Amino acid sequence: MMMDIYPWWTDEQKAFAEDVHAFVRELMPRDAESRWKREFPWDIFEKIGERGYTGAGVPKEYGGLGLGATGACIAAEAFSRMPGPGRVFIGNMLGGLRQIIEFGSEEQKKRFLPRIARGEMGAIVITEPVAGTDAAAIEMTARREGDVYLLNGKKRYIVSAGVAQRYMVYARTSDNPEDRKRYRHLTAFVVEKGSPGFSVEKINEIIGFENIQNGALDFKDVPVPMDQVLGEEGQGWSIMTAGLNFERTLICAQTAAWMGELLRNAVPYAERRVQFGRPTISFVNNQFKIADMVSRVKISRLLTYYTAYLWDLGWDITLESNVAKVYNCEGAVAASLDAIQVMGGDGLTPFYPVSAIYGVSKVENIAGGTMEACRMVIQRAAMKQMAEDLKMCRRVIHEELGVPVPAATEPEKARSIDEEGLLQILAEDYRANPGLHMSREDIKAYFDVEDKDLDRVLVDLEAKGHVRLVRDKKGIALAKASYEGLGKAFPLDYYKWFPSWIDEGRVF
Incomplete structure (x- = not known):
């Protein structure tokens, strides 16, 4: 077993790791055989289910081993020594696990989690012919009719298509632009194998899928009862x-x-x-x-x-x-x-x-x-x-050296703002960061003023050609003194600096 046993693992997790890796070593010859024969290894999954390894991440009160995400990863790492079965274990046997734990009703948890723990195969169903990485663009529709939703559309690149018993499906339940903007247009459903109108359209040939299936699914007015809707309507994106x-x-x-x-x-x-x-x-x-x-x-x-x-x-x-x-x-x-x-x-x-x-x-x-x-x-x-860690370090000019250095303290804030004072701050920033603009936050470190007052002064300076402003969808975002503004703030000698080894008399 090539793995480190990490010190933060519990004794139960450590024992589980030893057990599951030993079990996988016994299965590897059969996995190799199934890859050469190109057959789905049903017997491997039956043995996995008998041992309850798919319950690693399922809480004990629902029939699982209660080993958390760490236990699920231990099992996933072990089973992935067999690339095909490992993929099924991750994407399908655990398909919908966290969604059900976090968003399912108590009835749904009692209904589905023990089935996962016993090794029932499931599938995650997101990708469509037109929706892949842009999952928010899902076109499959779910229309409410009485006590059921009717699902219509196609999905593709679904691991274990046709062999899974349980499919975690996402479909569009709203065409309202405001719902789409707020990602409230999708809903999550648990669809059972054998549902009317639900079928496998084709099986794909994909590298690495010698002994497991990947395919496309078709949904034609597939009825999904209300007790198989996960969370609330419109909560699908979060799920x-x-x-x-x-x-x-x-x-x-x-x-x-x-x-x-x-x-x-x-x-x-x-x-x-x-x-x-x-x-x-x-x-x-x-x-x-x-x-x-x-x-x-x-x-x-x-x-x-x-x-x-x-x-x-x-x-x-x-x-x-x-x-x-x-x-x-x-x-x-x-x-x-x-x-x-x-x-x-x-x-x-x-x-x-x-x-x-x-x-x-x-x-x-x-x-x-x-x-x-x-x-x-x-x-x-x-x-x-990481917003705090990524804040711009304020730099000031060293009094003796005349070069920019990190500031040790925050500046004392002025309680009012005017054009002269703001322009001098922008000019001082030019000395420390000649190639950069100042952000609103940078400027407000020097002035205790309302945003509207800052905007008013910046716009007035822009109108006079003393600053250049950069705007985003929220308004003024960045500011920098123009050539004219720098001259207005201080004379040229204020900005000059030369290394000690330079003969200033020979510099024009």
């Missing part, structure tokens, strides 16, 4: 995003497992492959690749289990789960290429799993949120969560 953060954390455990599996193959291979009279692991270029692979698996697991730990503490993991997914998924592709290079031609064959891992790792750069979508979430979340 979806809450589930995605959890799914992305599990995907991180999956990719960490793949990186570990790459090491398990590349290192022993290089120790036994002889070229130029010596094992290829003795070549420094291979040693560097292996060092990078070790670094990636160590970092990826730390990111994964730190994120899971924060989830178990009840923290918002939006930033951490997306950071981990970007690092882990891109790291898995890079590690795959390194492993293939270390193993040479054998790394390209299906007789070793490294080329297969390369294929599935590339899929995870798209599934569960593309790298681009995750980066968008990272940037937006960071701007909110």
Whole structure:
């Protein structure tokens, strides 16, 4: 078992890790057989269900093991040594888990969570022919008629299409532009296999899906009773995003497992492959690749289990789960290429799993949120969560040296504002940050005034050509003194500065 047992894990989680990894080692021969035969390994999932491993993240009061996100990641990492079944375990057997726990009624929790714990397969159903990364653009409709909603539309790229018993489906319930603007236009539904009008349209051929199914679904007036609506009508976006953060954390455990599996193959291979009279692991270029692979698996697991730990503490993991997914998924592709290079031609064959891992790792750069979508979430979340850390450090001119240095204290605020005083502040900022504008917050550090008074003075200075303003949808955002404004604030000599080694007499 290639894994660190982290000190913050409970004794129960540590014992679970030992147990589930031993169980997976027993299943790996059958997994390999099913991949060569290209058959869905029903028997593997039956054994998983019998052992109750899919209940790792299900609370004990609903028939689960109560091991939290950490336990779910431990299981996901173990089962992902088998790329196909690992994908089903993450995306489908746990499909809808967090959504039901966080948004389901007590009746829904009692109804669905024990089924997940017993190994029932589920599916996450979001992507459509026209809606992928832009999940808010979902076109599938859900129309209320009496005590049911009728679902109409198509979904695609659904893992375990046709074999899952339970489908977590998102559909549009409002065309109101205001609802769309506020992300109140989607609703979440649990659709059961065998529902009238619900069918599999086709099964896709996708790299890495040798022994599991991925397909397109068709919904034609599919009736969904009210007790299978999750949360409230219009709450679908919130439910979806809450589930995605959890799914992305599990995907991180999956990719960490793949990186570990790459090491398990590349290192022993290089120790036994002889070229130029010596094992290829003795070549420094291979040693560097292996060092990078070790670094990636160590970092990826730390990111994964730190994120899971924060989830178990009840923290918002939006930033951490997306950071981990970007690092882990891109790291898995890079590690795959390194492993293939270390193993040479054998790394390209299906007789070793490294080329297969390369294929599935590339899929995870798209599934569960593309790298681009995750980066968008990272940037937006960071701007909110790290706002204090990302504030501009105020810089002032050192009295003796005449160069900009960080300010140790906040300035004393003036209780009124006028053109002369504001222009001098903008000119002083030019000395410290000649290439930057000042933000409203920067300026208000010097003046205890209302926004309307600040705007009035800035607009008056702009009209005179003394400042340049940058506006956004909220109004004036940035300001900078113009050439004329700098001259109005201070004479030219005020701005001059030369290093001590310069002969000022020779500078014009």
